[in-house]
Amino acid sequence: MIDLRSDTVTKPSPAMRKSMAEAEVGDDVFKEDPTVNKLEEYIADLLGKEAALYVPSGLMGNQICLNILTDPGDEVICDREAHIFNYESGSPARLSGIQLYPVDGELGVLTPEQVEPYIRTTAYHMPRTKVIEVENTHNRAGGTIWAVEKIIALKNLAKKHNLYFHLDGARIWNACVETGISPNEYASNFDTVSCCFSKGLGAPIGSAIAGSKDFIKEAYRVRKAWGGGMRQVGILAAAALYAVQNNRERLKEDHIRAKKLAERINANSNLEINMKAVQTNILLFKPLKLKQAEALKLCKDKGLILTPGTVDSLRAVTHLDVNDDDINKAADIIDEVFK
Numbered sequence: 001m002i003d004l005r006s007d008t009v010t011k012p013s014p015a016m017r018k019s020m021a022e023a024e025v026g027d028d029v030f031k032e033d034p035t036v037n038k039l040e041e042y043i044a045d046l047l048g049k050e051a052a053l054y055v056p057s058g059l060m061g062n063q064i065c066l067n068i069l070t071d072p073g074d075e076v077i078c079d080r081e082a083h084i085f086n087y088e089s090g091s092p093a094r095l096s097g098i099q100l101y102p103v104d105g106e107l108g109v110l111t112p113e114q115v116e117p118y119i120r121t122t123a124y125h126m127p128r129t130k131v132i133e134v135e136n137t138h139n140r141a142g143g144t145i146w147a148v149e150k151i152i153a154l155k156n157l158a159k160k161h162n163l164y165f166h167l168d169g170a171r172i173w174n175a176c177v178e179t180g181i182s183p184n185e186y187a188s189n190f191d192t193v194s195c196c197f198s199k200g201l202g203a204p205i206g207s208a209i210a211g212s213k214d215f216i217k218e219a220y221r222v223r224k225a226w227g228g229g230m231r232q233v234g235i236l237a238a239a240a241l242y243a244v245q246n247n248r249e250r251l252k253e254d255h256i257r258a259k260k261l262a263e264r265i266n267a268n269s270n271l272e273i274n275m276k277a278v279q280t281n282i283l284l285f286k287p288l289k290l291k292q293a294e295a296l297k298l299c300k301d302k303g304l305i306l307t308p309g310t311v312d313s314l315r316a317v318t319h320l321d322v323n324d325d326d327i328n329k330a331a332d333i334i335d336e337v338f339k
């Protein structure tokens, strides 16, 4: 089976497992796990923030940030295809009593002109807009990248209206290797940032959030309150540290493979793909003659697993555990299914 469902399906490599086996550990709820402390310092430094906190998942990372930046009844503006809006199980409402206001962007990127009309006035019968959220790279838009100038334009809008600015940087590493922009430069524009080790970087678990010292102090409390206080978790933080230190540069290979596969898809007249959206490791493409469910099944029967994309499209994601040969085979299967 060639598994292109997600970049989360990777297994820890022998070298990563070795670093996990050898990790020094302690009770992280007492802040005594040296490997977690090292990871948090490393991430704070990489993102140019005062402090960082290791959390079990990207979802928890985003939601802790939103919880701290808002009060119940507040509103967060995001792109309509944002992960926090589509894939976080309604957590903003469940965990923080807040609502999201989805705005239509282009390939996941929002402009101040698109956002400003939806920032609420202070009328008492309206929710209070508190945060603007950005996702970079953008998952449901197909791994698309935010240019720094676009981020700065939206940050200036947030500033003008006294709003917080949050980055869902689950795949910020992909944006960085593709553009050459440093994590620090991207992150410097935001109040709070979340990033993941368990996507393209190949760690089995874990994310981090970063921001000011005061913010992280509060985040530490919220993580505990939500059951995310972990004990000798250095064994997992070691995998994250290994991932972020060793697997960032190689993301470029995933992007090259995704482009190759996209070109083969683009050459097939029974499939539609927006090549403008092919920027990193996620591909969305639409079968013109088959329904989504049938297309997924036929691919699977021939040895290729994909996931549903948005509405009627299919999604393929390149990652650490697929090579050139797998990509060629995947393209051959796609050509056979959609001939």
Ligand SMILES: Cc1ncc(COP(=O)(O)O)c(C=O)c1O
Pocket (backbone or CB within 6 Å): 056, 057, 058, 059, 060, 062, 083, 135, 137, 138, 139, 168, 170, 171, 196, 198, 207
């Ligand atoms: C953009 C984005 N943010 C957040 C998450 C949530 O990460 P997790 O699955 O670790 O909760 C994901 C997961 O795929 C994601 O793609």
